[in-house]
Amino acid sequence: MPVLEVVGVSKTFGSGELAVQALKPATFSVEAGELVALLGPSGSGKSTLLLSISLILEPTAGRIVINGQTVYDNGWTGVDERAFRRKNIGFIFQQHNLIPFLTAQENVALALQLNGVGRREAARRAKELLGYLEIAHRADSLPANLSGGEQQRVAIGRALANEPPLILADEPTAALDTERGTKVMALLRKIARERRSAVITVTHDHRMIEGFDTVYHLDDGHLSRMAEAESSAA
Amino acid sequence: MDLAFKDIRRHLGKFVATIAGVAMLLAIVLVMNGIYQGNIADGVWLIENTATDLWVVERGRGGPFNEPSRLPADAYKSVAATPGVAQASPYVIYTAQRAIGGSDKQFTIVGYDVFGGLGGPGRIVRGRAIEAPHYEMVADAKLGVALGERVPLGERVYTVVGLTRGAVDSAGNPLVYLSLPDAQEVQYEQDKRALVAARAANLQRLERAGYTPEQAAKLLPLLAAPTNTINAVLVRLAPGADTEAVRSQIADWLYFNVYTADEERALMLEGRLRRMSAVLALFRALLVIVSIVIIALIVYVLTIEKIKSIATLKLIGAPNFVIVRLILEQSLALTFASFALAYALRELIAPRFPRTLAFLPEETAATFLVMLVGGVVASFMAIWHALRTPPQLALGG
Numbered sequence: 001m002p003v004l005e006v007v008g009v010s011k012t013f014g015s016g017e018l019a020v021q022a023l024k025p026a027t028f029s030v031e032a033g034e035l036v037a038l039l040g041p042s043g044s045g046k047s048t049l050l051l052s053i054s055l056i057l058e059p060t061a062g063r064i065v066i067n068g069q070t071v072y073d074n075g076w077t078g079v080d081e082r083a084f085r086r087k088n089i090g091f092i093f094q095q096h097n098l099i100p101f102l103t104a105q106e107n108v109a110l111a112l113q114l115n116g117v118g119r120r121e122a123a124r125r126a127k128e129l130l131g132y133l134e135i136a137h138r139a140d141s142l143p144a145n146l147s148g149g150e151q152q153r154v155a156i157g158r159a160l161a162n163e164p165p166l167i168l169a170d171e172p173t174a175a176l177d178t179e180r181g182t183k184v185m186a187l188l189r190k191i192a193r194e195r196r197s198a199v200i201t202v203t204h205d206h207r208m209i210e211g212f213d214t215v216y217h218l219d220d221g222h223l224s225r226m227a228e229a230e231s232s233a234a
Numbered sequence: 235m236d237l238a239f240k241d242i243r244r245h246l247g248k249f250v251a252t253i254a255g256v257a258m259l260l261a262i263v264l265v266m267n268g269i270y271q272g273n274i275a276d277g278v279w280l281i282e283n284t285a286t287d288l289w290v291v292e293r294g295r296g297g298p299f300n301e302p303s304r305l306p307a308d309a310y311k312s313v314a315a316t317p318g319v320a321q322a323s324p325y326v327i328y329t330a331q332r333a334i335g336g337s338d339k340q341f342t343i344v345g346y347d348v349f350g351g352l353g354g355p356g357r358i359v360r361g362r363a364i365e366a367p368h369y370e371m372v373a374d375a376k377l378g379v380a381l382g383e384r385v386p387l388g389e390r391v392y393t394v395v396g397l398t399r400g401a402v403d404s405a406g407n408p409l410v411y412l413s414l415p416d417a418q419e420v421q422y423e424q425d426k427r428a429l430v431a432a433r434a435a436n437l438q439r440l441e442r443a444g445y446t447p448e449q450a451a452k453l454l455p456l457l458a459a460p461t462n463t464i465n466a467v468l469v470r471l472a473p474g475a476d477t478e479a480v481r482s483q484i485a486d487w488l489y490f491n492v493y494t495a496d497e498e499r500a501l502m503l504e505g506r507l508r509r510m511s512a513v514l515a516l517f518r519a520l521l522v523i524v525s526i527v528i529i530a531l532i533v534y535v536l537t538i539e540k541i542k543s544i545a546t547l548k549l550i551g552a553p554n555f556v557i558v559r560l561i562l563e564q565s566l567a568l569t570f571a572s573f574a575l576a577y578a579l580r581e582l583i584a585p586r587f588p589r590t591l592a593f594l595p596e597e598t599a600a601t602f603l604v605m606l607v608g609g610v611v612a613s614f615m616a617i618w619h620a621l622r623t624p625p626q627l628a629l630g631g
Binding site: 097 | 245546628
């Protein structure tokens, strides 16, 4: 069973003559342990698709199934979107978005505590996760005292904390240099393989697409697999 | 996880500065509470500490505190003869300002019948009551005189034989008790040259009216202003006497105004103290509003500063109560800490304050409650903004 099924999902902003179809009907699925890249220039519809999968932006039509639960079927199905996100989706951001007044360990533990894990258990698991991400020695540092790469590792730790089946990464390497970006991508691959999470990475950086299991390309709201896109371009 | 206090820890400097600022404003509010109640306590102190059932004053006057009242010196005898009156005593009260101990002091002189009459000092903390008919005084410690000190008032020198504590007039000035004739002498004492000039002027006036110098000299004492008037008669009722009947008797037959102690108190509160109380109440309200506005702005600014963190919290699934709690706790922490510091400042200021400060625990509690509710209301704007923040704000660069 795929972790994510997107069937004919489209999004149109406005109506009548002013209507703009930001996302044309898109269909794809992501399996557990699969690392997927979503490539495309600015304004191609990447964010619209990401927000729709995140249960933040309501699509116009289609169906979205996450971890076997239909969350959208030509309308929201009534799931508590925040509770659903807490349990099923991990987010990794371009600017890391760590809570600046929490230490690295507290940032990771926060995600666990929001999901009902007790304070001590959350701290223990956060420390363990930071160890897995090879950053346990910076557990007590505030984000401002961490390098960009270290901050991104902590952010990845927070995304993994609740062991969500789906991880959405929004330009996770954009704020990093090539070396650090490559390391982060290697880490995401490791996570997908070892933790059996489906990882969708939105990027416009073609340098980083090596090692992805599947690459989708979005152009003017049209989603296609990379091989198809390349052939149609040819 | 207590996000609010972790954020405070990070912005400690800003928080401490805000708390210090708001605390100073609140300390002023608390001290003003004390001034307000002190104003009332001072205003009614003399009324509440004069053991009398009725105050008899000049007809048509609201005296003797709110406006001048003059009665003939022997008026108390007529009052004493009224059925139902157990005791009636003459009473003199006026404000004076004289140089005492090298500096000008304002005080109120109370003249009373020192031989068993009503209106004398209540509790004497040091020394004794006045026992001699002349030249002894009982003063409040606030006047700054010592027991046994000799204080010149006009032509005479008075010995301090007793000290009271907290005996003040409605303006907070200390009371000085003298025997009735001494108080009258000090009140009407005139400069010798002024007396000579007045006497000469009166003589000329009589001579111009056609009197011979001999006749004028004989008539002269009649033109002199009376110097033995009193300001009120204090009445103690006989056991079982009907207050209303006694009052009517005195008012109808002796043609005086009569007030019970409660009415005298009400006259003071509604008259002299009302405007000042209203001004103090207005200032207190304004300062509380300013304090709440400052807290609101600080909480709002702190919320705006972490709006991306709030969006991130929403995106990773934090329920609204986590965000509301974060803002509300900071607002309440500001309010609590500011009030605690303000209270400490008040305790520091109070003993050194030049006026009487009277603090009512229920008023302090009410101020705290107003601030607490204000602190909660102050956070509404920030909460509203935070709850409207879209989670997608966390995405993108």
